[in-house]
Amino acid sequence: MKVSTLARRDFLKGGALLVGFSFSGALPALALAADAAQRPPQRVLDLDEVDAFIAVRADGTVIIYSGKVDLGTGHRIAMRQMVAEELSCPVARIDMIEGDTALTPNQGPTAGSSGVMRGGVQLRQAAATACLALIERAAERYAHPAADLKLEDAYVVSSDGKLRVGMGELVGGRPFGVKMNPKAPLKQAAHYAVVGKDLPRPDLPDKITGRHVFVHDLMLDGMLHGRALRPPAVGASLLSMDLASIAHLRGARVVRIKNFLGVVAADEWTAVRAAAELKTTWSDAGTLVGHDGVRAWARGGPFLRDETLKSRGDTSAVGATALRATYYWPVQSHASMGPSCAVADVRAGQATIWTASQATHRYWPAYAAMLGLPVENVRLIYLDGSGCYGMNGHDDAAADAALLSKAVARPVRVQWTREDELGWDPKGPPQLIDLRAALGEDRNIAAWEAEMWVPIATANLAHVPLLAPGEAGIAQPAGQSVGLIAQNADPPYRCANLKVTAHWLAQAPLRPSNIRAPGKVANNFAVESFVDELAAAAGADPLEFRLRQLADPRGIEVLQRCARRMGWQARPARAPAPARGARARGTGIAYLHYKHNETYVAIAMQVEVDTQNGRIRVERVACAHDCGLMINPDAVRNQVEGNILQTLSRTLIEETRFDRRRVTSVDWQTYPILRYSEVPELLIDLIDRPDQPPLGAGEAACAAVPAALANAVADAAGIRLREVPFTPERVLAALRAA
Amino acid sequence: MPSYALIVNGAQYSVDSWDPEQPLLHVLRNQLGLTGTKFGCGAGQCGSCTVLMDGATARSCVTTVAAAAGRRITTIEGLGTPEAPHPVQAAFIAEQAAQCGYCTCGTVMSAVALLARTPQPDRAQIAQALDGNLCRCGSHDRVLRAVARAAREGRKST
Missing domain, CATH: 3.30.365.10 (Aldehyde oxidase/xanthine dehydrogenase, molybdopterin binding domain)
Structure with missing residues (x-):
């Protein structure tokens, strides 16, 4: 797209040049402030001001200013739905400006599945506050009792319908000038007209016809x-x-x-x-450890410090246990x-x-x-x-x-x-995790210890150090960022005696950053694979073993619904024994309560392992997913599908390879990803909880994928894969060793 | 500077290129303003830059402008518009078959080529036809459903 003449569009009185994504094709898709000399008007950007988030034009259309952006995740429709619901205004009348430091409030990075959960919730509260302000303004202007007024289709109307005044007429082009009211009442779920609907994403027609401006x-x-x-x-x-x-x-x-x-x-x-x-x-320069050297390097340090992340009860029972295993997640792009x-x-x-x-x-x-x-x-x-x-x-x-x-x-x-x-690109960091556990007389988990060898996140680091200033000798903050990498290393099941320790590595093998569900993918791979190993030791069905130690009813429900979707057949978790026959089929299941306080996920998988060539074919994946209130169920489904398929790719295929000097996996042949012909059947069960807060859907499901896959392979072929990726070479080596 | 006669989306163009080896991709994007065709790898490995050349898929990142001269080229912009999408595009919209959308246009082009030669493909045939188009977001299942829908709608309309 050549921007030679500006598609100028006055969003507000005063004529700001804005970048925005308009809902309707009739509006320009992109109005560019290409002339940097033309400064945008001073906008109120304080997070406690309604004006930071929402503006109403004279024609009654609405602009959302969102610090959180749409990374292909559907925020562009979900945010509109949340605001439209509170303002009783059609989504088609809402435009959205994203991630512009001159125009949008600083709502923090679009990361950690926080888009709707935090960013959307802030916008919703702004809209609810705006709704109150509109009614108050109409009540004042027309000397009409506020209690008799409500917002309807972007108008403030009285119960008898005689008073009817548009939002644009009340505040159009002018600021609200009111503080965010955290107690402004939200619409009750029973009255939702927009939230919970599968409204189509406004950006897709342009993306699918090649008109979207990336x-x-x-x-x-x-x-x-x-x-x-x-x-x-x-x-x-x-x-x-x-x-x-x-x-x-x-x-x-x-x-x-x-x-x-x-x-x-x-x-x-x-x-x-x-x-x-x-x-x-x-x-x-030859300063790197090489991808084959990462495990030894992780054990050897140098370490910045050790940290006990969780500790309760007495875990000494694990001292003599044979139930111990080490899991490894590689560097990934x-x-x-x-x-x-x-x-x-x-x-x-x-x-x-x-x-x-x-x-x-x-x-x-x-x-x-x-x-x-x-x-x-x-x-x-x-x-x-x-x-x-x-x-x-x-x-x-x-x-x-x-x-x-x-x-x-x-x-x-x-x-x-x-x-x-x-x-x-800054890489997803490697993780090495040792787990030890003891079973009690009731054959349940009695004690659990997790030790992880992981790169540290530098405290209060302003941002990931960038390549260009580093090369140009321009000072920038030193350190590294890996995301919240240590969560979900303890089991989500009843366990009285628990200890989780991190050995924080001072550096990472390659410059790290956060990668989807940081740390949780690897930790839950370890935890939920190991839980299957414990179920085998207990002679229990993997599903039943989990359910009997799980207290959270929402967790129990996702496991049960996932198992139903898969057609789970109760069977003891399989102890290691190599498969006979050329093709071995099996099923596995894994559970996750994201960060122990967000979205609930269970994933089950059916795989076929070719014992001759070591290839794993994933045939079916079932998932039950509870992220509380769903703003747009189809957008959630899209995220869940993506989480599953991307993480299958990461688990089956992906490892960044590097030597002493540089990364050597630099194209799609040396760093392959999942292809269409490798896509399994997806059976997704979304649980809607309109009475609960909305939680994130962008990350959680991926963290349940690797263990479900490993457990299915163990069931199929009697081999326990503890190192990612599950390459044919690793499968064959495990079969030979079994 | 040498010039090349291109036929793109039914229109004739004469484009200048100092280098006959310049990929068609750059000409489409920078000289004709057709930015729906995307740069993904520059090596014909990912399919983001897929166009049709005389009806068959071609990777515009490894097709030189000299090789494209005189051929009938169709880009994503030549299929349909947001208001009047091509049936395959309409099916993608109906299935909401994209996330970030970066790979989408190349995938649509491959799907159009598939349905032209195999109007009623099964899921395995669709998957195989799209295996040269990579997707990182994991929109594959939707895309497979969208192409199946386009085939179904195509059958209804004939």
């Missing part, structure tokens, strides 16, 4: 195409370069700031070729389909950065510091990227674009390559 598609007047050249080894220094090597590429320019090296050109193909053909010499991209316009002391960041507000001061500009001169505007599932390369691409744009004083678009994305 950040990759943003093209500004005078924009140059840029590429950053990363070193051949992590930490290497640029010794020299030979500009003559690209002299034949007309219009290519090289930008070097210490070890940060980039090329720009007006023509993208010129930039691509310049990046490929520029001859450079780098110092050697977010592996976004579209390599990261960003556009930056840094000129005349002002910077506008269009980015697919999950955290525009968090990175705002980082870019200001990197560019040496006051934050008020810097604006980050979210535009959709390729799905990221945690912090992929988007924030780094934005830093690349910003540095290059500043250097050449032109807008610059940086498009990472496939090799950049798989090689340099």
Whole structure:
């Protein structure tokens, strides 16, 4: 999309130029503040002000300002539904502005499944407060008792219908000027007209017809195409370069700031070729442990400290137990389909950065510091990227674009390559987990110890350190981020004697960041695989073993409904014994209460293991899912499907491979992901609880997938897979060893 | 600068390219403004850049502008619009068959090519036809349902 003439649209009186996603095709899909010199009006952004979240135009249409963004997850419809419900206003009359540091309140990053659960709930409370304010205003203006007024179809109406005044007439184009009222009453679930409906997502028609503007598609007047050249080894220094090597590429320019090296050109193909053909010499560096060395490294440290995360009762009973096992989760890439991209316009002391960041507000001061500009001169505007599932390369691409744009004083678009994305996106960290347990006389879990060897999250780290400032020698906070990696390492079952310990590794094998359901995927893989091992020791059916030790009725219900959906046949958990015959079929189940206080999930799986070639074929996956109130059940289902399939891919196939110098799995052949022909039948049972708060759906289900798969393989083939990915080589090795 | 005659979505264009090896993808996106076709890998491994060339799927990231000259090229924009989507696009919308949507256009193109040669594919045939299109969000099941729906609707309408 070429933005040469601005699609100007006045959202409010005073004429702001905004980036927004309009619901109706009749409105411009994107109104761009491409002219960075034109500053947006000062908006109220305090989280305790209704005006930070909601504005009403004179025509009665509504704008939502959301600090949380839609990462392909359906927030764009869900947020509208939550606001529409409280304002009694059709969703089609609501526009939404996302993740713009000049316009949206700072609601924190769009991470941790918090979009609806926290961001949406804030918006809903703003809408409920706005509803009260509208009624009060009408009551005052028309001297009508407020108790007799209500909002209906975007009008304030009296019970006899004689008073009927539009929202636009009451407050259109003007601020509400009221504080958020945490007690503003919410609509009762029994009266929901919009929430709970499978309304279609507003962005999909454009996405499916190729009209949607991703950040990759943003093209500004005078924009140059840029590429950053990363070193051949992590930490290497640029010794020299030979500009003559690209002299034949007309219009290519090289930008070097210490070890940060980039090329720009007006023509993208010129930039691509310049990046490929520029001859450079780098110092050697061989600081990495290599993917095969991660397990030994994790046990060896250096460690920052040990920490007891949970402790109750007396776990000494595990001292003599034979029930012990070690589980390993490897380094993985977010592996976004579209390599990261960003556009930056840094000129005349002002910077506008269009980015697919999950955290525009968090990175705002980082870019200001990197560019040496006051934050008020810097604006980050979210535009959709390729799905990221945690912090992929988007924030780094934005830093690349910003540095290059500043250097050449032109807008610059940086498009990472496939090799950049798989090689340099911050990685999901590895996790090594030891579990020990003892069974009581009742054959239930009597004591449990978990010890994990995991990279630490640096306390109070402002943001993940970025590549470009690091290479350019620009100061930035030091440390690493891995997300809340230690949760769900204790069983969700009754267990009086418990100890969970973390050995916090000072570093990670490769620069880490949060990856979907951080830590919980690996921890629950370990916990729920081990629970099956305990069930085998207890001679119990895996489902019954779980149910009899589970107190939470919502947990019990997801397990029962999942088992029903799968057609679960009670059987003792299988003790190790190699399968006979060429093909072995089995089923497994796993349970998760996300973070022990959010969404409930149970997943069951039927697999076939080919004992000749070691291949695992997942045939059917059943899932029961309870995330409380569902705002848009089909959007929840879409997330649950995605969680299941993506995590099957991560569990079956994926490991970032690297040697002493660099990541070597840098394309789809060396870092393959699940393909269409490997997709199982999905049987999903969504439990709606309109009387409960809405919880997240973006992460929880994935954390129940690996153990369900491992347990199904154990049932099928009598082998216990404790290391991810479950490659044919690992399956065959386990069969030989069994 | 050499120029190349392209036929894209039924229209004739003459595009300049200093390099005959320039991928069609860049020409479509940067010179013709057809940004629905996406860059995913640059190596023909992921399918995000899929277009139709004389009715068959082609990876525009590894198809040179010289090789595309004179061929009949269809991009996602040539199928339908949000207001009047192509039947396959309509089926994708009906099934809400996308999450981030980055791989979607390439997948739609592969599905269109499949249904042109196999109007009534079974699920395994659809999956096989889409195996060159990667999806990271895990929208596969919806996409399979959408293509099956498009086939069903196609049967009804003929």
